[in-house]
Amino acid sequence: MADVAREANVSVTTVSYVIGGRRGSPAGDRISADTRQRVLDAVETIGYRVNLPARNLRRQRTDHVLLLIDRLASPFSQHAAADIESVLIRNGLTMSIVICPTPARLQSALDMIPGRLADGAIVLGSSNPITPDILVRAAAQGVPLVSVSTLVPDGFDVAQTHDEDLAIGQAIDHLVELGHKRIAFIGHLPDQSRPETRFESFRQRLLGHGLPVDHTFVRGGARVRHDAYIGARSLLDLTSSPTAVFSASDIGGIATIWAAQRSGRRIPDDLAVIGCGNIDECRLVFPSLSSAGPAQPDYSMVATLLLQRLRDPARPGERHVFERWMFFPRESSTGSLLST
Amino acid sequence: MADVAREANVSVTTVSYVIGGRRGSPAGDRISADTRQRVLDAVETIGYRVNLPARNLRRQRTDHVLLLIDRLASPFSQHAAADIESVLIRNGLTMSIVICPTPARLQSALDMIPGRLADGAIVLGSSNPITPDILVRAAAQGVPLVSVSTLVPDGFDVAQTHDEDLAIGQAIDHLVELGHKRIAFIGHLPDQSRPETRFESFRQRLLGHGLPVDHTFVRGGARVRHDAYIGARSLLDLTSSPTAVFSASDIGGIATIWAAQRSGRRIPDDLAVIGCGNIDECRLVFPSLSSAGPAQPDYSMVATLLLQRLRDPARPGERHVFERWMFFPRESSTGSLLST
DNA sequence: ATGAAAGCGCTAACAT
DNA sequence: ATGTTAGCGCTTTCAT
Numbered sequence: 001m002a003d004v005a006r007e008a009n010v011s012v013t014t015v016s017y018v019i020g021g022r023r024g025s026p027a028g029d030r031i032s033a034d035t036r037q038r039v040l041d042a043v044e045t046i047g048y049r050v051n052l053p054a055r056n057l058r059r060q061r062t063d064h065v066l067l068l069i070d071r072l073a074s075p076f077s078q079h080a081a082a083d084i085e086s087v088l089i090r091n092g093l094t095m096s097i098v099i100c101p102t103p104a105r106l107q108s109a110l111d112m113i114p115g116r117l118a119d120g121a122i123v124l125g126s127s128n129p130i131t132p133d134i135l136v137r138a139a140a141q142g143v144p145l146v147s148v149s150t151l152v153p154d155g156f157d158v159a160q161t162h163d164e165d166l167a168i169g170q171a172i173d174h175l176v177e178l179g180h181k182r183i184a185f186i187g188h189l190p191d192q193s194r195p196e197t198r199f200e201s202f203r204q205r206l207l208g209h210g211l212p213v214d215h216t217f218v219r220g221g222a223r224v225r226h227d228a229y230i231g232a233r234s235l236l237d238l239t240s241s242p243t244a245v246f247s248a249s250d251i252g253g254i255a256t257i258w259a260a261q262r263s264g265r266r267i268p269d270d271l272a273v274i275g276c277g278n279i280d281e282c283r284l285v286f287p288s289l290s291s292a293g294p295a296q297p298d299y300s301m302v303a304t305l306l307l308q309r310l311r312d313p314a315r316p317g318e319r320h321v322f323e324r325w326m327f328f329p330r331e332s333s334t335g336s337l338l339s340t
Numbered sequence: 341m342a343d344v345a346r347e348a349n350v351s352v353t354t355v356s357y358v359i360g361g362r363r364g365s366p367a368g369d370r371i372s373a374d375t376r377q378r379v380l381d382a383v384e385t386i387g388y389r390v391n392l393p394a395r396n397l398r399r400q401r402t403d404h405v406l407l408l409i410d411r412l413a414s415p416f417s418q419h420a421a422a423d424i425e426s427v428l429i430r431n432g433l434t435m436s437i438v439i440c441p442t443p444a445r446l447q448s449a450l451d452m453i454p455g456r457l458a459d460g461a462i463v464l465g466s467s468n469p470i471t472p473d474i475l476v477r478a479a480a481q482g483v484p485l486v487s488v489s490t491l492v493p494d495g496f497d498v499a500q501t502h503d504e505d506l507a508i509g510q511a512i513d514h515l516v517e518l519g520h521k522r523i524a525f526i527g528h529l530p531d532q533s534r535p536e537t538r539f540e541s542f543r544q545r546l547l548g549h550g551l552p553v554d555h556t557f558v559r560g561g562a563r564v565r566h567d568a569y570i571g572a573r574s575l576l577d578l579t580s581s582p583t584a585v586f587s588a589s590d591i592g593g594i595a596t597i598w599a600a601q602r603s604g605r606r607i608p609d610d611l612a613v614i615g616c617g618n619i620d621e622c623r624l625v626f627p628s629l630s631s632a633g634p635a636q637p638d639y640s641m642v643a644t645l646l647l648q649r650l651r652d653p654a655r656p657g658e659r660h661v662f663e664r665w666m667f668f669p670r671e672s673s674t675g676s677l678l679s680t
Numbered sequence: 681a682t683g684a685a686a687g688c689g690c691t692a693a694c695a696t
Numbered sequence: 697a698t699g700t701t702a703g704c705g706c707t708t709t710c711a712t
Contacts, residue, residue: 011699078412
């Protein structure tokens, strides 16, 4: 900066004001158009680049936020990341993504914020059981945080879906109306030792119809195509196999369709399949996949929540609804295209 | 740090040595075990957190690298990111991901490195035509860079696949041997105004068999399931439609299978399909997708290349092979499972 | 085995 | 409209 100042025949202050471009108060008016141009030219000839760590050290702020996700591959993360980042960029912030497949990695990513490498974080879909503790502790230490989950807000905000239970209930009603009695479940968790909200919705609705919830009809692995495929195959290999499968994810539903087709079953005649999430792929797969999920998910409000919290870190955490779920019947359960 | 020093009754130097833990020379021997423990306790009671921007400013180094990808959704990015990050972590570095869907975003992400927010970057699969220019210019300005692509190395290293052309050739041979003459192509580019290496491999091999390359049989959009689906559907709607489709991506191949099934075609009897990339999904889809791709991709050497370049930034750029392609015939072209 | 102090590059309060 | 200067929090050389 000193070099630039010398070249432009101004002080470092002037250089700072030109390149720092405060969006606040004493920005434009301070420097004359002529001086500003001289500085810009000097920057060009010198090849000067601002040193961000120095700026961040001084400003005590980075204008950068972290998006923490458990894995890249999830079909909605692309959508979510794009929605969120566009809001952040519009507000002058940058974003980067850190993959946190384990609680330890989540912790170390969150540690970047007290470490002043970022101003805050958005946490997507870490369904690990010890995640809440980690988030609560981080928030208690003043880390501005928004979680997209069903957690209880506690110093951080929670963005969550609405009517998930209702939509899943409608999916089950739909299967029952079609005469299905042997309905299996493919969930996210590898085991049934911990509660899973979508399983609870599934279970309650089955019980409501007077149908038994048979634990030999429950599998995990909905998060990963291959795992769900294995789960579906083992369901279909049962001597008394299900006539319908409800999966807690769409990729699990699609994997189930594939496993069923490979076993020679026709869909939905021999096996009805319903997924969750209503991702685009549901409409492409043949037969198209019935799904409970949001009509058109929009994650931009998640970013807005973080912006609010950055402005006022002391706000108590709150729950906010950012997408409303519905049931979309398609070929995989009805046999004909009722809805796209 | 001053607070910690006071609490522990030592100097800030000592605190720095304890928490900075130089992995180099004067680290362990300098501080006595007793003093070290006193400092650690003080850190605990004070709740001290190191300020990374200050450290990075002073060290002129961040021990952080960027992974630049064009979109999250690509099926191999999960794998690549995990491979690369594990090598980096093992070497004491951290990694974050920045999504660069446009050349402008790629540029601004790369600018973080002269900006001293990261030490270097790995660029995955930006197939945009102006990308090479951006990378060359960044490298010329001293940005340590590794590109996973088929670009010409120029100040940065290039990690690339091997025998891609050969594997695609085998795939085409396979189709020709099965009697196919009307073979369509679904590529990455939206138009044919720019050369595309996989299309070139496809084209050359067809010509080698004396088959015409019909431009009404070429579509784009292989990168996105929905786009590929649209492309495949328009191919199948032709009055004289292809009997085989070769897609430059596996998700394009799977989308083609779906489009064909929806049109009432049997696979491979009415339409043979081959993809590229050999992703896990190929073995799950029904019928399983024949594919040209690596047997088991391993991206760790990409990270190794960057580590080398960080050590010696002046090294001229080189090409390195990190995965070898083969052709894997499966049900979507043969009708029976020859290979998994 | 430990401490004093310079300075990394920048911003912003306070001059003028 | 522009300049002076005191730090931001840390690392590291040089002393002791």
